[in-house]
Amino acid sequence: MIILQNQSKILELYRILENHYGDLKWWPAETRDEILIGAILTQNTSWKNVEKSIQRLKARNLITVNSLAKSNPADVAEEIRSSGFYNQKAKRLVEVCKAILSLGGLGGLSGMETRHLESTLISINGIGMETMESILCYIFNRSVFVMDKYTFRIFERVGLFKGKDRLEIRKLVEEAIKDNRKLGNLHAALVNVGKDHCKTVPKCDGCPLSSICMYYRQIRKGVSDHSQSVSTG
DNA sequence: ACCCAGGGTCATA
DNA sequence: TATGACCATGGG
Numbered sequence: 001m002i003i004l005q006n007q008s009k010i011l012e013l014y015r016i017l018e019n020h021y022g023d024l025k026w027w028p029a030e031t032r033d034e035i036l037i038g039a040i041l042t043q044n045t046s047w048k049n050v051e052k053s054i055q056r057l058k059a060r061n062l063i064t065v066n067s068l069a070k071s072n073p074a075d076v077a078e079e080i081r082s083s084g085f086y087n088q089k090a091k092r093l094v095e096v097c098k099a100i101l102s103l104g105g106l107g108g109l110s111g112m113e114t115r116h117l118e119s120t121l122i123s124i125n126g127i128g129m130e131t132m133e134s135i136l137c138y139i140f141n142r143s144v145f146v147m148d149k150y151t152f153r154i155f156e157r158v159g160l161f162k163g164k165d166r167l168e169i170r171k172l173v174e175e176a177i178k179d180n181r182k183l184g185n186l187h188a189a190l191v192n193v194g195k196d197h198c199k200t201v202p203k204c205d206g207c208p209l210s211s212i213c214m215y216y217r218q219i220r221k222g223v224s225d226h227s228q229s230v231s232t233g
Numbered sequence: 234a235c236c237c238a239g240g241g242t243c244a245t246a
Numbered sequence: 247t248a249t250g251a252c253c254a255t256g257g258g
Contacts, residue, residue, distance in 0.1 A: 043240040049256060050239085084238085084255040092241090128241045148239060191239050200237075 004212070009160055010176045012212060017189035018182075020208040026188035027138040032106050033064045039134045040092055040126060041083045053080040065105060069097040092126030099124045106139065114142045129166070137187065143180045145173040146187040150194025157198060159214030 004012055029035045034054065041050040056079040057063045062071060077090035103109055109117060117140065121132045129147070136144040147170045155161050161169045177183055197207035202215065210216040 039239090042238085044238060044253090045240085045255080046238045046257075048238095052256095082255060085240090085253045086255080088241090088253050126241070130240060134239085146239085150239070187239090194239080 006161055006172065007176050009158075009212065010173060013158065013160070013209065014177060014182065014186055016208055016212065017193070018185060021185075021189045021192060024185055024188040024192070026184055027134070031063070032139045035139050036065065036096070036100075036106070036135060037063060037068070037093060039131050039138075040089060040096065041080060043085070043089070043128075043131065045083050045085070049082045049084065052082040056080070056082075065097045065100055068093050069101050096124055096126050110140055114140075114144070117142070118144075133170070137180065137184050141180050143174060143178050143183055145170050145177070145183045147173075148187070148191070150198065151187070151190045153200075154190055154193055154198045154209070157202070157215035158209055158212055 027035045027038065029038055037057065038050055038054060041053050054063065057076075060079060061067055062076060062079065068076065071094055073087075073090040073094050076093055077086045080086050080089055080093075083089060100106060100109065103120065109120070112120065114136065118132060118136060121127050121135055122129070127135070133144050133146040136142040137146055147166045152166060152169070155169060161172060164172070173186075174183070177186065193207065193209060197203050197205075197209075204210055204213070204216050204219060207213070207216070
């Protein structure tokens with residue numbers, strides 16, 4: 001088996017995932033406002049728990065930037081308990097929505113140049129790197145790659161971008177893949193791989209990336225050699 | 234009972 | 247720059 005260089009390997013990885021998962025249609029939401037709200041609710045929280053919160057917010061007509069900006073954080077907190085960190089997230093939702101309104105709303109921000117938009121969003125309390133990247137990719141359709149914990153772990157295990165930090169990896173991926181739709185699909189697929197196969201305890205059976213995964217190769221070698229050591233890089 | 238989830242902020246060294 | 251504490255519910 002050929003060991004591919006980073007740039008051709010990321011393209012091969014994308015090809016495999018697209019072939020395996022097809023179009024995953026992320027972000028799962030009906031409106032841009034809902035993407036923003038979901039992006040904050042899902043911070044270190046499973047999507048299943050977020051869905052319950054979103055349904056409750058919808059029932060209260062609190063699923064828009066406008067309505068949340070006018071809300072009391074204590075009232076919002078009551079609807080989003082299932083997402084965890086609910087006091088912190090309720091406050092974040094209200095403050096972030098206020099900040100966005102003061103900047104002209106999502107519509108006003110949509111005309112902003114990408115780098116400027118990045119720095120503007122990242123300066124809002126409650127919006128960190130990954131949340132900012134998700135907003136750029138899925139709300140504003142910019143060619144931005146979302147670097148999350150799963151992605152870092154998967155790249156580490158398959159043997160991509162060894163020794164690079166998150167910022168460098170994101171830059172390299174965006175150089176290799178420039179299409180917004182593909183970058184969004186890539187992140188979505190990597191989250192699925194992470195959930196199904198690449199948590200802290202790996203489950204390599206049936207993983208679509210096993211054919212290009214260094215970790216998987218070590219496992220196989222270990223089995224045939226009766227070796228104990230498995231390096232995660 | 235323990236670990237983790239589609240992170241981010243803040244204090245500390 | 248790089249850890250650590252903290253936020254907190256729900257599923258495995």
